[in-house]
Amino acid sequence: MKITRRRLLMALSIGSGAFAATLASIPIVGFFFSPMLRKFPAVWRDVGSLDQFPVGATVQINLVTSGGLPWDGPAQRVGAWLRRDDEQNFTVYSATCTHLGCPVRWISSAELFMCPCHGGVYYKNGDVAAGPPPQPLQQFPVRVQQGQVQVQWKPLEVNYAKADSPCKGCPGSFVTPDRIQAPPEDA
Known part of the structure; x- marks a missing residue:
C-alpha cells in the first residue's frame, strides 16, 4: 500500500485530533474521579x-x-x-x-x-x-x-450490603421468602 500525501495528511490530522482530545479530557476525567481519591482528615x-x-x-x-x-x-x-x-x-x-x-x-x-x-x-x-x-x-x-x-x-467506613440485593432472605431480615406474597392474578 502506497502512502500518498493525502493519506499522510489524513493520518496526521486524525492523530493530532485524537491527541488533542485526550489532552482535553484529562481534566474532565480528573474532576469525576478526584472525590474518590481525596482523603479527608479526622x-x-x-x-x-x-x-x-x-x-x-x-x-x-x-x-x-x-x-x-x-x-x-x-x-x-x-x-x-x-x-x-x-x-x-x-x-x-x-x-x-x-x-x-x-x-x-x-x-x-x-x-x-x-x-x-x-x-x-x-x-x-x-x-x-x-x-x-x-x-x-x-x-x-x-x-x-x-x-x-x-x-x-471522619468519613464513614462504607461497607453496605450489596445494593443490587433486594434483601429477600437476608439473615435476620423481616423480608423473608415465606412472608413474600405473590401478586393477585388478574381474573
Missing part, C-alpha cells in the same frame, strides 16, 4: 457543653464534615447520636444504618435504634438486634476539652 468538632447532655440521655447531634466546601450548605452536616454514659464518658453512634445507609432513629421507650427502611434494629450499645444490617453502628471518638464535648469526625 477533625474534632464541638457539639455542646457538658451541661447540655444529661447523664443516661441519648440525643441527636449534627457534625460538620471535615471536607466541607463553602457551597456544600446542609450537605456538610451529618447526623449522629450522642449518649452520656456517666459524668465524663460519652458514646457517639453514626445515624447511618450499616445495611444500605438509611438514617436510624433512637426510640427512647424501647432503648433501640431503628432503621425504618428495611427493619434494621440496633441495641442501645449499637450492636445489631434484628433485621438485615451486617455490622453494628459505627462509633466516633469523643473527648471533653475545657467543658466542651468534642466528637472526632
Whole structure:
C-alpha cells in the first residue's frame, strides 16, 4: 500500500485530533474521579457543653464534615447520636444504618435504634438486634476539652450490603421468602 500525501495528511490530522482530545479530557476525567481519591482528615468538632447532655440521655447531634466546601450548605452536616454514659464518658453512634445507609432513629421507650427502611434494629450499645444490617453502628471518638464535648469526625467506613440485593432472605431480615406474597392474578 502506497502512502500518498493525502493519506499522510489524513493520518496526521486524525492523530493530532485524537491527541488533542485526550489532552482535553484529562481534566474532565480528573474532576469525576478526584472525590474518590481525596482523603479527608479526622477533625474534632464541638457539639455542646457538658451541661447540655444529661447523664443516661441519648440525643441527636449534627457534625460538620471535615471536607466541607463553602457551597456544600446542609450537605456538610451529618447526623449522629450522642449518649452520656456517666459524668465524663460519652458514646457517639453514626445515624447511618450499616445495611444500605438509611438514617436510624433512637426510640427512647424501647432503648433501640431503628432503621425504618428495611427493619434494621440496633441495641442501645449499637450492636445489631434484628433485621438485615451486617455490622453494628459505627462509633466516633469523643473527648471533653475545657467543658466542651468534642466528637472526632471522619468519613464513614462504607461497607453496605450489596445494593443490587433486594434483601429477600437476608439473615435476620423481616423480608423473608415465606412472608413474600405473590401478586393477585388478574381474573
